[in-house]
Amino acid sequence: MERSKERELSWLRTIAGELATQTMARLEETLPWYGEMPPSRRSAVGLVAQTGISSFIQWYEDPSATPWIASDVFSVAPRELLRSISLQETLQLIRVVVSVVEERVASRSEELREAILHYSRDVAFAAADVYARAAEARGLWDARLEALVVDSILTGESDDELPSRIAALGWHGAGEAAVLVGTSDRSVDVDQIRRTARHSGADVLVGLQGTRLVLVLGRMAQESKDPHAMPPAQVPFLEIAERLVDFFADGPLVLGPTVENLVSASRSARAALAGIAVARSWRGATRPVGADDLLPERALAGDGLARRTLIEQIYEPLTAHSGELLETLWCYLDNGRSLEATARELFVHPNTVRYRLKKVSEVIGWNATGAREALILQAALIVGSIAQHGAKRPVRAKR
Incomplete structure (x- = not known):
């Protein structure tokens, strides 16, 4: 039995070069993606194939070495090769190598045929393990990078590297x-x-x-093949x-x-x-x-961003548009949102008050007749007045 195995090993070593040559030719014939790769990547793929043949011979000599011999098939590949070919393409590569070896060797003895089947299974599992480890490492790195980006956004401590970190996350x-x-x-x-x-x-x-x-x-x-198509809502x-x-x-x-x-x-x-x-x-x-629906509460709690938002989105647009609108809004809110009381104070008709309040809504987007929005508008008038005049409220011009 030992002599028979020695003869088989000696024969396998003799035809190893021939098997490698046939494998490279078969890769060129059957795998389109292999032919499209740059020369350096093709060389790396070829090295993996040749190592697979050499490792099979070592494995056949000592099957107990399976764990490290199967892993060695992929350890010769440059790190960038794992990023350039998928697991599916790697399994296609293994299939080509195994089929070439099987065609040349399996007919020699039943023992060799079974050895090829066992070894191909081990190498396939080794390939899956390599890609799983790479994916796990990538996942852990992505998780850390994502946490870093979110933390930078929360703290506002973004720097010039933030766009590149965002791009790295895909x-x-x-x-x-x-x-x-x-x-x-x-x-x-x-x-x-x-x-x-x-x-x-x-x-x-x-x-x-x-x-x-x-x-x-x-x-x-949103990517569309039709440049004239309307983008989705x-x-x-x-x-x-x-x-x-x-x-x-x-x-x-x-x-x-x-x-x-x-x-x-x-x-x-x-x-x-x-x-x-x-x-x-x-x-x-x-x-x-x-x-922004919580602007009054945020401003009362000391949030400077809320105060600036109230001033920039409500107080300043009204001031810039018309002092009449600002005065009408002050009176309307001070009089408990009563049209009649506001009209009496301003010596105008209630319909005039309605018209001005509608204009206020058009200018700033908030409707003073609603209870919640009235609170937001009153808070804006207060913080805006403080920012512009100190604690002194603007006095209505005498008529």
Whole structure:
């Protein structure tokens, strides 16, 4: 038996070069992707194939060496080769090598045929293990990089490297972004969060910091083969947030305002975090609630961003448009939102008050006749007046 195996080993070593040559020719004939590779990559693939043949001979000599011999087949490959060919292509490569060896060797003895089958199985498992380890390492690195990017967005400490880090994550966002902040007291199904967001046309970065769950949402690039086709309607971020509610634990859930891109998402994150701190103070808060719907509470809590938002979006536009609108709004809010009392104070008809309030709504987008929006507008008038005149409220001109 030993002599027979020695003869087989000696014969295998003799034809090893021939098998390698036939394998390279077969790769060229049967695998289109191999022929399209640059010379350096083709050389690396060929080296893997030749090592597979040599390792089979060593394995046949000592089957107990399976764990390290099978792994050695892929250890000769440069690291970049694993990134350039897929697991499917690697298995195609193994199939070609095994078929060439089997055609040349299997007919010699039943023992050799069985050896080839066993070895091909071991090498296939080794290939899967190599790719699984690479994927695991990549996954761990991506998770750390994603956590770093989310932390940079939350702290506002973004630097010149943030765009490159975002690109390294494979971010598909290509436009507006918004940050959704809530709590989570259970294991988060990150994959399902990503699927839900992408089904809504958004990419997402996920950050879990203790019990705080942060989702950074961004518009996905919409590719169309027809340049004249109308782009699909974009789902509002608030609606996307509503679809993600079930991934959060009970408690406040705040969506920051929409910003122009992911690099600017720290502004949305600051607003969302400030909103989380005060969301419970509004009994009628929806879930999720927009951070800008909590502007009065945030301003009272000392949030400078909320004060600036109230001034820039409400007070300054009204001041720039017409002092008459600003004065009418002051009177209307001071008189408990009574049209008649406002009209008497301003010596105008109630319909004039209605017209001016409608104009206010057109200028700033908020409707003073609603209780909640009236509170937001009154807060804007107060912080705007303080910023412009100190504690002194503007005095209505005498008629």
